[in-house]
Amino acid sequence: xxxxxxxxxxxxxxxxSNVDTDAIIPKQFLKSIKRSGFGPNLxxxxxxxxxxxxxxxxSKRTVNPDFxxxxxxxxxxxxxxxxxxxxxxxxxxxxxxxLEDYGFKVILAPSFADIFFxxxxxxxxxxxxxxxxxxxxLFRQSTDEEPLEMTVNLLDQLLTTxxxxxxxxxxxxxxxxxxxxxxxxxxxxxxxxxxxxYETRRRVEAPWLFTE
Amino acid sequence: MSAKTLYDKLWDSHVVxxxxxxxxxxxxxxxxxxxxxxxQAFEGLRLAGRKPWRVEANLATPDHNVPTTxxxxxxxxxxxxxxxxxxETLDTNCEDFGITEFKMLDPRQGIVHVVGPEQGATLPGMTxxxxxxxxxxxxxxxxxxxxxGTSEVEHVLATQCLIQKKSKAMRILVEGKTAPGVTAxxxxxxxxxxxxxxxxxxxAIEFAGSAIxxxxxxxxxxxxxxxxxxxxxAGFVAVDDKTIDYVKGRPYAPSGETWEKAVAxxxxxxxxxxxxxxxVVTLDAxxxxxxxxxxxxxxxxxxxxxxxxxxxxxxDSVKAExxxxxxxxxxxxxxxxxxxxxxxxxFIGSCTxxxxxxxxxxAAIAKGHKVADNIKLALxxxxxxxxxxxxxxxGLDQIFIDAGFEWRExxxxxxxxxxxxxxxxxxxxxxxxxxxxxxxxxxxxRTHLVSPAMAAAAAVAxxxxxxxxxxxx
Numbered sequence: 001x002x003x004x005x006x007x008x009x010x011x012x013x014x015x016x017s018n019v020d021t022d023a024i025i026p027k028q029f030l031k032s033i034k035r036s037g038f039g040p041n042l043x044x045x046x047x048x049x050x051x052x053x054x055x056x057x058x059s060k061r062t063v064n065p066d067f068x069x070x071x072x073x074x075x076x077x078x079x080x081x082x083x084x085x086x087x088x089x090x091x092x093x094x095x096x097x098x099l100e101d102y103g104f105k106v107i108l109a110p111s112f113a114d115i116f117f118x119x120x121x122x123x124x125x126x127x128x129x130x131x132x133x134x135x136x137x138l139f140r141q142s143t144d145e146e147p148l149e150m151t152v153n154l155l156d157q158l159l160t161t162x163x164x165x166x167x168x169x170x171x172x173x174x175x176x177x178x179x180x181x182x183x184x185x186x187x188x189x190x191x192x193x194x195x196x197x198y199e200t201r202r203r204v205e206a207p208w209l210f211t212e
Numbered sequence: 213m214s215a216k217t218l219y220d221k222l223w224d225s226h227v228v229x230x231x232x233x234x235x236x237x238x239x240x241x242x243x244x245x246x247x248x249x250x251x252q253a254f255e256g257l258r259l260a261g262r263k264p265w266r267v268e269a270n271l272a273t274p275d276h277n278v279p280t281t282x283x284x285x286x287x288x289x290x291x292x293x294x295x296x297x298x299x300e301t302l303d304t305n306c307e308d309f310g311i312t313e314f315k316m317l318d319p320r321q322g323i324v325h326v327v328g329p330e331q332g333a334t335l336p337g338m339t340x341x342x343x344x345x346x347x348x349x350x351x352x353x354x355x356x357x358x359x360x361g362t363s364e365v366e367h368v369l370a371t372q373c374l375i376q377k378k379s380k381a382m383r384i385l386v387e388g389k390t391a392p393g394v395t396a397x398x399x400x401x402x403x404x405x406x407x408x409x410x411x412x413x414x415x416a417i418e419f420a421g422s423a424i425x426x427x428x429x430x431x432x433x434x435x436x437x438x439x440x441x442x443x444x445x446a447g448f449v450a451v452d453d454k455t456i457d458y459v460k461g462r463p464y465a466p467s468g469e470t471w472e473k474a475v476a477x478x479x480x481x482x483x484x485x486x487x488x489x490x491x492v493v494t495l496d497a498x499x500x501x502x503x504x505x506x507x508x509x510x511x512x513x514x515x516x517x518x519x520x521x522x523x524x525x526x527x528d529s530v531k532a533e534x535x536x537x538x539x540x541x542x543x544x545x546x547x548x549x550x551x552x553x554x555x556x557x558x559f560i561g562s563c564t565x566x567x568x569x570x571x572x573x574x575a576a577i578a579k580g581h582k583v584a585d586n587i588k589l590a591l592x593x594x595x596x597x598x599x600x601x602x603x604x605x606x607g608l609d610q611i612f613i614d615a616g617f618e619w620r621e622x623x624x625x626x627x628x629x630x631x632x633x634x635x636x637x638x639x640x641x642x643x644x645x646x647x648x649x650x651x652x653x654x655x656x657x658r659t660h661l662v663s664p665a666m667a668a669a670a671a672v673a674x675x676x677x678x679x680x681x682x683x684x685x
Contacts, residue, residue, distance in 0.1 A: 017534055018409060018509050022649045027630045031277065031294040033251035033301050035362075045651050054294055083530060085410040088443065089649060090628075091345040092249065093361035114379075114413055114445045115345055119361035171377070173235045184363070185260070188371045191229060191237060195265075195373060198228045198239055208466035208474045209241050209338065212268040 001124050003181040007105065008151040009078030011161075013142040014068055019082055020089035021116060025098040028053055038094055039101030043069060073147045081138050082109040086127075087116025096123045106152050108159075110135050121174045122184065126154065128168045137163070154179060215484035218450055219381045219416045222356035222481070226339045228373055237373045241338040242355075244324045245272035245311065245365070247302035248630070249343030253366035254305040264309050265372040271333050272306050272313040274299045275323045276630045280593050280620035287316055295631060309369075322596020322622040325349040325563035329433060330596055332462025336451045336478040341368055346563045346646065348439040351448030352432035354455055354481045356416070358445035379445070380414055380490040383483070385421035388497035395573065396431035397565060397644070397663035399423065399495075400438040401503035405513040407493060412444030415491065418483060419449050423497035429458040430569040437564045438646050441510040450482035504550050504676050505648045505661040507538035512648070514550060516666070517678045522546035541650055542658050543638070550676050553660070557641040558583075558590040558671040559653070560617075560664055562627035565644035566595030568602050570664040574644075575608040577668035583616035584674030590617040591633060593625040617671065629654045642670040 029041045031054060040058040047069055049062040063070045069077075080099065086109040087095060096119045099107070105125065110132045112120075120127045130138075141163055142148040151160040154175060159166040177184065188195075203210050216224070228237040250272075257263070264270060277295040287303070290296035299316060306313035314320040314327065321327070325346050328334040336354035341347060343365040350357035364374055384407075386399055404411075417439050419432070427435065432449045439447025449455075456475055459465050466474050501515035512535070514521065523535035523546065539546065544553070560566070560574050571594060583590045592612045594600035600622055603609055609619045626633040627645035629652070635641055637656025644667050645652075648659040662670065670676050 016537075017530055020509075020647075020649045022628075022647070022652050026651055026655070027628050030248050030630065031292075031298050033255070033298060035252045035255075045655055051655050085413065085443070088409055089345065089647060091343060091347075091359035091361055093252075093343075093363060096361075111410060111413060113410070113443060115359055115361060115440075119363065122361065122363035171235075172233050173231065173375075184375055185262075185367050185370045188237060188367065188373055188375065194229045194237065195239070195371065199266075199372075202239070206337070206474070206477065208335065208470045210268075211464070212266070 001181045001183060004124060004126060004154050004178040006151065006153045006155070007078065008149055009105065010074060010076065011079045011081050011138065011142040011148040011150050012068060012074040012077035013081045013139050015083065015139060017083035018085045018088055021087055021092050021095040022089055024087070024095040025092065026052070030092060030094050035097055036101055038098035039103070042098040042102045043067070076103065078103055079106045079108065079150055079152065080104050081135070081142055082107060083135070084109065084111045086112050088113035091115045091119070093119045093123070096120045096125045100125050108135065108138065121178065124178065126152070126178060128170070130166065130168060134166060215486040215488070217381045217483045217487040217489060218418050218448060218481060219356070222337065222339070223378055225337065226356070234377055236376055236378065238339060238376050239373055240341050240368050241269060242328070242333060242340045243270045243368050244328050244340065244342035244347070245270055246276060246324050246342070246344065247274045247298045248276045249362050250305065250365055251298065251301045252362050253369060254309065256366040257369055262370045264311065264369045267310045269372060270311045270369070271328070272302060272311050273321050273324055273327050274302050274316050276624045276628065278316050278623040279631050280623050280625045280633055283317060283621055291632070319597040319601065322599065323563045323566060323624055325437065326566060326595030326599065329353055330462070330598060332459055332465035335459060335465065336455055336481055341374065345440045346437050348445065348447045349433050349437040349563055351436040351439065351446055352429060353459065354448060354451035354478065356446055356448065359440065379416040382412060382415040382417045382444070382491045382493070383489045384417055384419050385492065385494045386419070386423040386497050387421040387494065388423055389426070390423055390497045390500055393502060393665060394500050395663040395665060396427050396434040398500055398503045399497070400435045401505065401510065401513045401661065402500045403495065404438065404442045404510045405503070406495065407442055409441060409509050409511045410443045412439060412442040415444050417442065417444040417447040419447060424449055425452065428569060429454055430567045433567065434564055438510070441646055451478045502663065502666050504666065506542065506544060506550065507535065508541055508648055508650050509538070510646070510648060510661060512538055516550050516676055518550060520544050520546050520548045520550065551678055552675065553640070554586055554675050555642050555670055556586070556588050556639040557635060558587055558667050559626040559641055559643040559645065560591065560667050561593030561595070561625050562645035563595065563624070564646045565664045566593060566599065568599050570644065571599070571603045571608050574664040574668035575611045577665050578615040578617065578672060579611050581615055581672040583671045586674045587671055590671040591620060591626060592617050593620045594622045596622050615672070626653055628652060642667045642676065
């Protein structure tokens with residue numbers, strides 16, 4: 001996983017609550033056995049007017065001009081602004097894969113669904129929970145004619161725009177992993193002795209859990 | 213010692229280590245695997261030169277992509293080449309890593325959340341995970357069970373553990389007796405209608421109260437299955453005699469002396485008197501009526517004798533906009549009685565409602581009737597090969613076939629339409645599944661979530677019908 005560095009990017013406002021992972025990446029694209037290449041089909045059913053299937057040439061499809069991702073102002077946006085309960089529904093990690101593959105690095109919302117929130121960190125995607133009032137302000141600012149630019153500084157936990165600075169909270173462990181691009185499995189395997197000791201104890205306490 | 217919640221007990225018994233900030237390493241007893249969320253995890257293992265930590269803790273079966281039409285041609289005969297590749301990839305991965313798999317033609321194959329409990333692969337007190345959000349289902353057995361993403365699938369394969377922080381504890385009490393015709397599905401839809409799809413976010417939910425105690429294990433599986441639709445990764449029910457009777461004699465369940473020892477422990481798996489919860493919600497079971505969703509989120513739900521709600525009556529403008537968008541997508545007008553909504557298709561199946569009791573409930577309604585003329589397709593998809601065999605032994609298949617339903621092979625099917633079973637744009641479906649999201653059952657498809665009894669009644673009537681009509685049948 002790449003290290004999460006400070007960057008400045010455009011904020012793309014997606015004004016819907018309860019955006020589910022079926023909407024983020026529809027099921028027909030889940031048949032891939034790879035982790036990459038989902039970006040062109042991010043929000044497929046909202047983004048295009050025709051029905052998308054894997055293997056299609058997406059550059060030849062009819063785009064929905066009314067969908068925010070197709071608005072010229074938000075091309076190359078790296079920060080997605082959303083409403084409450086973003087990422088609800090299916091546990092598919094294809095959702096953060098698609099967002100990341102498209103180019104998003106940060107998602108701002110008043111709340112996220114648990115599994116999506118957790119999956120995002122594993123893929124270098126930073127979900128940030130902000131108060132409803134701040135989200136409302138950002139929606140107003142990002143729908144101006146000039147797109148809103150924002151600098152995301154994870155180390156100092158600070159978002160900066162022309163309108164001011166917004167501090168944010170992040171779990172210390174997850175921050176450490178993102179900043180250093182750490183792989184969870186490698187971290188866990190540092191505790192092999194603890195896992196083995198736990199298993200030894202459980203084999204006595206709860207032998208029915210160990211059939212081998 | 214202070215009083216513990218069931219969640220405390222399940223959590224505490226699985227902590228391998230805890231860091232200062234509360235981040236814990238949690239041991240996973242059972243890992244269930246299917247074809248959609250595992251290929252990238254196995255690939256990750258290969259690339260890192262790793263092996264599964266404990267092969268025996270894993271159990272796999274293909275379910276999302278498999279066809280529900282006759283399978284004599286085997287995996288090679290799956291028409292969609294991408295679906296076929298995914299099923300083949302699961303077979304290869306399980307063979308390469310030595311993981312037990314109930315392959316597509318195995319009589320035990322089925323939806324992973326039906327197969328786990330059915331085999332006794334899910335036991336009380338276990339931690340159970342799977343790369344599927346409906347893993348919360350297994351909490352019905354008194355297990356701590358939740359869905360994970362593919363990175364975590366790889367993490368569990370490689371380490372048998374997950375890195376987690378403890379959730380908050382919520383208790384949902386459903387007290388009293390439900391009216392006839394009101395099922396576990398109606399209870400859980402009513403709960404979601406009450407607390408909302410984000411109501412359980414950050415919580416693990418314990419379902420309790422006399423109405424929950426009164427449910428069969430299959431009813432509790434339906435209930436816990438939809439905990440995730442209330443936003444909670446995990447939902448569970450305390451162990452009681454029903455749980456122990458259910459588990460006894462299943463292929464993966466212990467026997468002899470180990471059984472006795474296990475039962476003694478399982479009987480402690482309930483919240484202690486005086487245990488504290490971060491939130492308690494209480495519902496009166498007697499007030500719950502058969503539920504039908506009208507919108508594109510499971511919280512958009514009303515009783516069958518109500519009307520489609522009006523966004524104009526919603527004070528929160530973001531919510532009102534969401535309601536209007538849902539009405540537009542669903543092709544419905546505010547004020548329309550639920551019983552006046554005509555249907556095109558009916559789907560009885562999914563990890564929510566495809567067990568034998570679900571099929572019996574639907575068959576009891578369908579018996580002696582015919583699917584209405586306006587219903588283009590009424591599908592019954594059993595949750596596993598063993599459920600299918602049991603239903604056929606009881607003659608349920610013939611009841612469905614005589615009534616004009618199609619009787620299919622087990623799998624996820626039209627719940628998420630990854631195989632050939634799907635809605636066409638604009639088609640409206642009464643479905644026993646768990647999600648009514650836009651496009652879930654096919655692009656442009658319109659889903660109404662209901663119980664198996666309601667789905668069968670809707671197939672016969674061609675529209676939703678209310679409780680009294682249901683009773684007359």
